[in-house]
Amino acid sequence: MAASRRLRELQSQPGNKICVDRARVCPQQVIESDMALEEIWSLKVERNKRERATSDEKLEEKRVLVNLLKEEGNHRFLVGEIDEAVLKYTEAIELCPLRYTNGRIVLYSNRAQCNLLLRDSNAAISDTTRPLCLSSPPNSHSKSLWRISQAYDMKGMAKESLMDCIMFINGCIKSKRVATQVKILYYAVRMISKQMDTTWLFKASQLKTSSNHPEMEKLPRQNGKSGNIEHANEEIMRILKQKKSFKSDLVSRLRFEFPEPTRSCHC
Template identity: 55%
Template sequence: MDEPNPIPRRKKLAKCFKEIPFVDDKKHVLVLSSLWNLAMNQPNDPEFPSFGIFKCMSNFILKGINHKDWLLKDQNIYIPYYAAHIIGSYAMNKPKFARKAANSGVIPPLLELLRGKMSWVEQRVAVRALGHLASHSQSFKELIDYEEEIVGLSMKMASNCLKVVYDNFVRKRATERLNYQCDLLTRGVGGLEFENRKAEEWASQLQCWSISLLDCFVKRERCIDLISSNQTNFLKDLSGMWGGLVNKKSPCGIGLIRSLCHTKSGRVSIASSKEVILSLCNTARSSDDWQYMAIESLLLVLKDPNTRYKVLDHAVFYLKDLVEISSIKGRKKVGEMATQVLLQDYGKIKCGQLRLSEEVERVLEEIWDVKVERKKREKLMGEEEIRERKYLATQMKKEGNKLFWGGNIEGGLLKYTKALDLCPLKYRKERIVLYSNRAQCYLLLKKPENVISDTTRALCLSSKGNKLHSKSLWRRSQAYDMIGLAKESLMDCLLFIQCNKISKSKGRKPFNKARLISKQICATWLFAAIDSNS
């Protein structure tokens, strides 16, 4: 590295990378640690990939797997981890580096780590490296010979990795944990609590990267039947994989579900799983960062005539609350798209050519009335009539408020409903308040599904402005809590806090929010289900 002349420097690098895996030296772990730092910080630098670093790292991994005496000597147990991480870092951005890595024979040793020949720590970096190789078209071709095994192992890992990490690390006492794993997790900083936090983060990454690797195969329409087979229950598991608060940047399960929905056979499998459809419906109607992915997935399944009527009975009752949403994170006309898909065969229903369940037809008629008929009627009204209807709606709301505060919750609910029927569609702010007020009535009457429906409508209407209706977020969070949807409750509660600083709240409200957040964080802890069954 200190050689200033580039020609001898290159020769020395090439010789070094060729020879060092076959020479015993206590300093090897320091060398690989340094190479790992360089690869992480300068992944696009062509020097090391050009002179044999991939073959060198492959040999180190194989040596660690095949020679246990060497692996357990000195600090060599760290070396396979660093080697796989170096391969993944250099394969991350540059297709030519990834192709060179694949041609240098990195796939078989990475597969050995993926098979669990060492531990979950090495599996994590192996799946990361294979995921980067799979993301580039040329290097992906080199994976096809191993595709069924890679896909099978990745599915198994995504489903089981949380239990593996919990059983093999988190639940163990400090004295039982492998020292090298603790060192890799913490870099020598922090104690037991910090180790546990990092283990949760790494477990989430292991799951997310496994799903990302599977996503590469699905996007190239490979092994779709294996991934989406209802015999394996993988889709059911997938719908519950959300990455947690420690890995917010990854769409995790919802990303792979959306990719499957872009394929014909994937849509058929998704439509056949009630658990997956309900999970998509709940995410579509939540504050989840990946809300749009869930909506898009449902619309793809609903557009396909082979799957539409398998899911319509479920999806229509959730998507109906989204038809007035204007945009989601910059994506325009989301409500219009949902309306168009839901009503695509409404004409056949009206003329008797198509029969659906009475409830579904009623909901479709409600959507048609709000999005088509009512708009037409209000366009034909004069300004005076519009103002009069707004005035009557306001009076009805006041009567509802009076009944509500007087303890007549059901009476207030009826008044808010009549006010919503009267209030012209263009008065969004007024309708937001009416929906939210009615939701509060439903909340006190212990009707959480109605609360979620009305608050979602209020939030859809408020999405056109710069600020979501915070009261609706808080009410929906409580409703989600009532039906046991901890993730959705947590997302709403966190967004509520973001919209309204707690310091401005009065009385018991800050405590209520903090208590609910604490409850849902515990419930959504990645290892919560495993811990409760232990």
């Protein structure tokens, strides 16, 4: 509200006539901007002030209630009641104190998974962007990286989907949980294969790799049959294990062609 009033004051000034003209041309965008400004103001200023004035005991009570709502949302999700799960996660997000960053990351990411199942890609992208901004270091929450890659794929944005999927795999390789393994999740391999075929971004690298490693040419091409795809993935993983130099060369090319993206949100 305060942000909206401030925006109208700026529009009324002579030097900001362009804002008024823009409002006449695309009022829907101005309305969305007003809503975003009000949300930022409410979250970053008003809510922060209220929570600072709240006692630690009340904040702890809120945290316990948030966990209960999250568990109920998880249960709704498991039994297939996706819409109800979204409502529970939303209620928990609105109640969760800003200082509990890890809890908010999980809630946003869980709601993003629900939005994926509901085929709402825009909402899923919005909900996954927030955990990636809140995570430390930024863009390190693996589940959100995989989910935003799926959301971009749903929208037909192959390059963005490929970039986040690569970051997801890179995070899995670096994690301690799989530090002793060489395996890469098969569904991530399939996503990368799909987006690389769509974008043709690594065609030159693929040709160079084929010339250096003739056995890659023997792999069956993707023809829509899951059996051939899975067999191809197994062969790829076998070659990656045998050709460590190929793996390091591919990773270096991925990092060169895909620098870490910068995300912005108003969490």
